[in-house]
Amino acid sequence: MKLAEGDRIKAFVTLKDFHPEQNIIMCTRNGLVKKSPLVAFSHPRSNGIKAIKLKENDELIDARICETGDDILLATHQGKCNRFSEGAIRSVSRFSQGVRGIRLRNEDFVISMTIATAQDQLENGNPNASTILAISENGYGKRSPISSYSVTKRGSMGVITLKTNKRNGYLASLMLVRDDDDLIIITQGGMIIRQRISEISVVGRNTLGVRLINLASNDVVRDISLVHSEPDEESIDKEVENLKANPALNLEELEGSDTEEEFLAEDEDNEEMEEPENEELDNEEDNE
Incomplete structure (x- = not known):
């Protein structure tokens, strides 16, 4: 794919076919979300096709596949998270710019988007149910039940997902995890660690979290990835x-x-x- 000067790839999705019941959800740094039918992207060109119209000083953060009944969670740099139904977003064409997903204040911005499927929500309360993992820039993190993130209106300010203070720093990532997953943390200084998700305690949403990685002076968490474990x-x-x-x-x-x-x-x-x-x-x- 040929990229314009200054452009870079921000997200990708994998799929077997273009199912008519599925949609692409996109979110931007300034808190806008957009839903378009997956089939609208079934005829790409070598130099790509228009996916979203961006306002000035805005950029794409993530893109995910979603279906009816899924919930969307938008997380911000300052530790806020807004959960709302995908049904609150009207499906529009590829050329539209989207609508407000979360209200931002004090120069805050969106850092990640997570999709909680209908199955994830049904399994809540199971010992191996999906939970929400929040990790801060200073290497602290915690897991909380999905149910602790109440469904609110699209465009609201959301709730606190991780307290951002001198110890924790700002929020680095928010994602959906399971006990049998492994977590990989990569720091700005080049350190990489891997640990089991099951070793991270499940606690309340509005808590500080525990240390997941020891960082050198001036180092911060830069990226997080999940590894789905194979049966032993x-x-x-x-x-x-x-x-x-x-x-x-x-x-x-x-x-x-x-x-x-x-x-x-x-x-x-x-x-x-x-x-x-x-x-x-x-x-x-x-x-x-």
Whole structure:
């Protein structure tokens, strides 16, 4: 993709197809949000197509795919967060500039956007439910339940997500996480650490948080990323034991898994082979 002078890539999304029920949500530094149908971007050009009309001294912060029932959370530099329904945003063309998503004061600006899907909201209260992770520039962070961020009106000032003071510094990032995710923190000075999300306590929304990384003098958190963990050997072994204890389990649900081949092989070793009674039975076994 050819970029104009001074332009740079701010966000990207991955998708298999352009589903007519999905939309692209975009947010800007000055707190504007815009929703456009995903299919409106189905015919790109080599030099790109217009995605949003920006006002002077504004810039794109993020772009995400959303569906009906999702909630949008906008987080600001000074630690505020506004949660509102995607239904509060009217779908418009690619050439529109959007509407106010959060009201900003005292030279505040938006730093991140998070989408809480309908499934995330339904799972709230589960031990492994999604939670909101907030991290400050000085390396402090915390997790809070999604329910602690009340749904408000689009364009309101929102609520405090992390107290910004001398200890914490300003808010660096806000994102949706799960217990089995890993967190990667990158600092301006080039330090990188990785830790499990499950090691970060779930606390109230309006709290200071705990130290996640020790920073050198004048260093600050610059970027945060999530790594979704793969199932380990122990979890796979437990799944095999569960299969042995539940022989009536439908094996079709495990098609393509690492345990299916092992489970079927054990069955073949333990069962006596029977001769098919007729040709029709042979054909049925071949089809299986």
